[in-house]
Amino acid sequence: MHRFANPTRFMRLSGAVLPWLTAATIAALAIGLVMALVLAPPDYQQGETVRIMFIHVPAAWIAMSAYGLVAGASAAALIWRHPLAEIAARSAAPLGAGFTLVCLVTGSLWGAPMWGTWWVWDARLTSVLILFFLYLGYMALGQAFDDPERGGRAASILALAGFINVPIIKYSVDWWNTLHQPASVMRMDGPAIDPAILAPLLVMALAFTLLFGVLLLVRMRTALNERKIRALRLAAATPEAAYGRPTSLTPREA
Amino acid sequence: MGADLSHWLEMGGYAVYVWSAYAVATIVILAMALASIGRYRTSRRLLAELQAEGEGAHDA
Numbered sequence: 001m002h003r004f005a006n007p008t009r010f011m012r013l014s015g016a017v018l019p020w021l022t023a024a025t026i027a028a029l030a031i032g033l034v035m036a037l038v039l040a041p042p043d044y045q046q047g048e049t050v051r052i053m054f055i056h057v058p059a060a061w062i063a064m065s066a067y068g069l070v071a072g073a074s075a076a077a078l079i080w081r082h083p084l085a086e087i088a089a090r091s092a093a094p095l096g097a098g099f100t101l102v103c104l105v106t107g108s109l110w111g112a113p114m115w116g117t118w119w120v121w122d123a124r125l126t127s128v129l130i131l132f133f134l135y136l137g138y139m140a141l142g143q144a145f146d147d148p149e150r151g152g153r154a155a156s157i158l159a160l161a162g163f164i165n166v167p168i169i170k171y172s173v174d175w176w177n178t179l180h181q182p183a184s185v186m187r188m189d190g191p192a193i194d195p196a197i198l199a200p201l202l203v204m205a206l207a208f209t210l211l212f213g214v215l216l217l218v219r220m221r222t223a224l225n226e227r228k229i230r231a232l233r234l235a236a237a238t239p240e241a242a243y244g245r246p247t248s249l250t251p252r253e254a
Numbered sequence: 255m256g257a258d259l260s261h262w263l264e265m266g267g268y269a270v271y272v273w274s275a276y277a278v279a280t281i282v283i284l285a286m287a288l289a290s291i292g293r294y295r296t297s298r299r300l301l302a303e304l305q306a307e308g309e310g311a312h313d314a
Contacts (some may be wrong), residue, residue, distance in 0.1 A: 218294050219294075
């Protein structure tokens with residue numbers, strides 16, 4: 001694992017993987033959208049609104065697993081001080097926030113016709129709203145200090161403390177009364193969902209996961225480039241610094 | 255064909271909700287993708303410029 005966490009090696013590997021991952025993402029999105037909007041039959045209870053599920057549920061899965069990634073990488077950054085771990089967490093957070101926003105808005109647009117309300121302050125909806133604010137808080141806190149290292153550490157601690165919210169989201173539909181339906185795919189006794197509806201859901205989930213992966217790699221590469229730009233500028237401004245830290249940077253890494 | 259298309263677009267009377275949901279998802283995802291790719295391209299260009307300058311300085 002530590003071998004892949006080397007920034008130079010990361011740039012080389014991610015650069016090689018990125019074109020293939022992008023092609024796979026576009027293909028999965030195209031197939032998923034045709035399945036979701038055309039091929040899937042309307043639900044016997046929910047009619048055509050079930051098509052909202054094909055974006056709502058994958059967005060929710062990504063929103064939660066991205067937070068798991070932010071928290072896990074933050075823990076690694078706090079414990080081992082590895083630069084790539086913090087870059088991974090910082091790069092994943094805005095994407096997680098975006099998918100959480102998609103989850104919230106599409107859920108509201110689904111709730112309006114099916115529940116008769118855009119919003120209820122129940123455990124599931126409220127805990128996902130808190131997830132959204134945790135992402136925003138993490139992003140803001142990381143930039144709130146003059147010393148970026150202190151900001152990074154404070155944000156990492158917030159990310160770790162906020163992880164308690166993830167199991168609360170997952171089990172909120174079992175622990176409290178809610179309008180929200182319980183889990184129907186990830187169940188101990190197998191998915192309680194028709195294959196004609198399950199297939200588009202899984203393809204869209206794959207597409208969203210690939211998309212998240214592509215954007216995460218792009219953002220991590222950007223962060224590493226920007227770090228090198230700062231080091232080169234510092235070296236140019238103070239000539240003696242050129243014989244210090246920046247010599248570890250290989251010039252042809254971009 | 256035309257009737258099929260308009261039937262599909264109607265989404266069983268839920269067109270507003272279904273199409274709004276897909277529009278919002280498209281806008282948010284596109285915004286994230288464009289912002290990420292734009293910043294990536296800028297970083298690559300700046301880094302290439304700085305490295306070209308650095309190599310020029312070594313030659314001199």
